[in-house]
Amino acid sequence: MARKLWATRGLAALATGAMAVSLTACGGGGAGGGAGGGAGDGEEGGLVGVAMPTETYERWIADGDAVKTGLEEAGYEVDLQFAGDNIPTQQQQIDAMINKGAEALIIASIDGTALGSQLEAAAAADIPVISYDRLIRDSENVDFYVTFDNYEVGVQQGTSLLTGLGILDENGEEAADASEGPFNVELFAGSPDDNNAGFFFDGAMSVLQPYIDDETLVVPSGQTDFGTVAIQRWEQERAQSRMEDLLTSTYTKGDVNVDGVLAPADVISRGIITALQNSGYGKGDLAMPVITGQDAEAASAKLIVDGDQYSTIFKDTRLLAEQAVTAATAYLEGNEPEANDTETYDNGPIVVPSYLLPTVIVTADNLQAELVDSGYLTEEEVASGQVDE
Missing domain, CATH: 3.40.50.2300 (Response regulator)
Structure with missing residues (x-):
């Protein structure tokens, strides 16, 4: 690398x-x-x-x-x-x-x-x-801690999931023509030995829980607690394996499909996307779910441009x-x-x-302005999904 x-x-x-x-x-x-x-x-x-x-x-x-x-x-x-x-x-x-x-x-x-x-x-x-x-x-x-507002990162992830599903508008407000659902979503969290993972998850759930309570969002697997949905060491392979298990145990294509996934980091998003693609999502009439992320990595920036990942959180x-x-x-x-x-x-x-x-929600609409125009990534890096040597 x-x-x-x-x-x-x-x-x-x-x-x-x-x-x-x-x-x-x-x-x-x-x-x-x-x-x-x-x-x-x-x-x-x-x-x-x-x-x-x-x-x-x-x-x-x-x-x-x-x-x-x-x-x-x-x-x-x-x-x-x-x-x-x-x-x-x-x-x-x-x-x-x-x-x-x-x-x-x-x-x-x-x-x-x-x-x-x-x-x-x-x-x-x-x-x-x-x-x-x-x-x-x-x-x-x-002595000192330098970081981002990690709870707010989670809030932004939850908000972007709702925006991608059409429940909220681009300003994070209730959409005038809001989709009513119910929407099938699954939840992922980061590594339990990383203190930030709890902040991310709690921030996201502060936004999502009311919609779960009123059944606008449904979690068909029933897995909603941090300990169950956490991915040790933020490993892409573990995330892929868990998503594969969820698809096998809970979802039947054409009957019960995944509409959205709360993913706390781009590396986890990529594992989830691989599992979904291997199961036929993104092909034919089976659309990719709304999938969140974090870190604005080049590989995931490309996935956003390609329409496979909905959002990431840009932490400069x-x-x-x-x-x-x-x-x-x-x-x-x-x-x-x-x-x-x-x-x-x-x-x-x-x-x-x-x-x-501070942090910023990045989608296909503002990726150019936030990541490329700011000099964080080049257009070539976004197009290839790889950071230049």
């Missing part, structure tokens, strides 16, 4: 700081909250450890490369590691970063509960820890990387980054100060 991705394309966004927060000292504690160790000495050129979960999905490669580029432009050395979705590997990588003398850590965890000893070591060395997109749980040694990872660089730079200069949310993200022991970024 391509390694370069958007690293170079994100430079302008990283350099201009279009959404950067001011680096004001605002007090507080946590690992590395004050001077000590490598952080807070005001010197440039220190080492920053960046731990990403996997290179399997294009978004994590893009995130890692963009964070690395931004930190290097700010004058820091970077140790960027991808863990192959293997928890012991990520633990070992973070241990190595600490032993190398990292002065700050930016961590997108595989399992947000599995890094306790690494965070204790970081705290003992006064190394600030920035949790990247996935909240690190069960530790007081997390260039801005997320910028925010991580802003936070790390603040700590390394002896300050603290400014949070715009100090109430939502309780990781167990503490509420972690956070910076939340």
Whole structure:
């Protein structure tokens, strides 16, 4: 898979700081909250450890490369590691970063509960820890969290499913000529060891549940609780297998068909779409259901253009990387980054100060403006479904 991705394309966004927060000292504690160790000495050129979960999905490669580029432009050395979705590997990588003398850590965890000893070591060395997109749980040694408004992402997914079914209009309001249904839908959620997955699902269900209650939406499988519909590790193959099982157990083509699927991420959407296509959906009179997604990956952008996926949620990872660089730079200069949310993200022991970024629903109608015109993807990448080398 391509390694370069958007690293170079994100430079302008990283350099201009279009959404950067001011680096004001605002007090507080946590690992590395004050001077000590490598952080807070005001010197440039220190080492920053960046731990990403996997290179399997294009978004994590893009995130890692963009964070690395931004930190290097700010004058820091970077140790960027991808863990192959293997928890012991990520633990070992973070241990190595600490032993190398990292002065700050930016961590997108595989399992947000599995890094306790690494965070204790970081705290003992006064190394600030920035949790990247996935909240690190069960530790007081997390200083800051950069992410998107994850509950709102779920709301947007639920809203786009209803819009695609014709229940809501493009503004998210009840459509004047709303389709009455009932519509057969199935629900999918993300990995249960990813704290974000619960926010996505809860946000989506806040929108969908009233329509399930009044039977505008029907879930023929009866599977509606998070634990049942969650897909471990966000794996495409698991999503495909579950959709195949649902089709076999619950649906009879021509009698009971799938009208919509709540999918929490593009990688899961693609597994669902493969299962549906293999079962004859998208051929003849059997239309593809309305299928949601998240991450605006090139492969799914092409599926949206082709009419196989209805929507995705665009989380501009260039801005997320910028925010991580802003936070790390603040700590390394002896300050603290400014949070715009100090109430939502309780990781167990503490509420972690956070910076939340906005997201956008993308469909075929606005894909060009949001993804291509913004420079996130090229027209060639959308057409091919692959990110350029």
